[in-house]
Amino acid sequence: MRRGDLYRYEPVMVRAGQSTTRLIVSADAVNANNDLPTVYAMHVVDSDPGSLLAVRVGGFGWAFALEIDRPPRRRLVEHLGRATPEELEQVDNAVRAVFEV
């Protein structure tokens, strides 16, 4: 599991309208340590929430910087693909904008 990977998230309870695609945004040092039960991931939603805070990731949807959660690793069940470096750079910009860092 690496930063920029896209995974399918298997929810505890299926809810209509909830995204089940996640973009891993935590650092690779965190992602590589399997003793850590969770990673940080952005929801990839199917409609554009706004230009600066959401980044189009291929055909998967929009990675939304206001919806970052920490899913347990075991619920990230299927590797779907990977964001391009340009997309990841835009994701970095969105995260910086949200947290003003």
Next chain:
Amino acid sequence: MLDVSTRAAVLSTLDGLRRGGEMGILLITHDPFDGWAVCRPHRRRGPGTDRRAGISARRPAPPRASLHEGAAVRRPTARSGRPTRAFLRGETSDPMNVAAVAASILAAERAAELRRGRLRAPSTRTRRRASIALPASPSDQDQFIDHVGLVPVRTARVCTLLRMQRERLTVSMEPQTAARVRECGTRTRGGASAYLEHLVRQDALREAATSAASWYAAHPTYAADSEAETLAALDEIA
């Protein structure tokens, strides 16, 4: 533009920092980077023979593939005993392309050495070596940085600096507004440009937040469902 003595003082301070910190300094103006200049101490042959030459005298000899013959060959001047400095400048057709900048620097170095008669005309072999030294790959980028003498500024840092270029923009505003920008600029790190940039970013973020709020309005249960799901999932590993 600062006056000459102030500029000299600034450069002297930077040079002191460079020597004291054993680092290289890459200066890039806020204008588009359409040219370059390299100033570096010439090195004596053999490692560690001249401490005045700074970091370049202490670091390992460059690999054979890194255009070794283009490296410093001039000895310190007999009169002062100090190493002389090379100062080259030039332009590149593609300022955003680090490899193109590297190529033009290396070409200018070779031309300068040829003019001084310290380098033979390039053979096929040396041209091949030169091409290996171009920063087409991370390891070659390291070689290039090492060779040019901007050490130890790593190439990744250089690329970051290149990405941080500023674009000059001319705007017109009423005198009172301009005075306000200048006044606020004096209180802002980075001056009036940084102040205006901050305002523009804040404006863009407000616009994005408004757009995001509209999205949440169209998906009224998303945030609550998301939180409930997160809590349920974390409960499993608690």
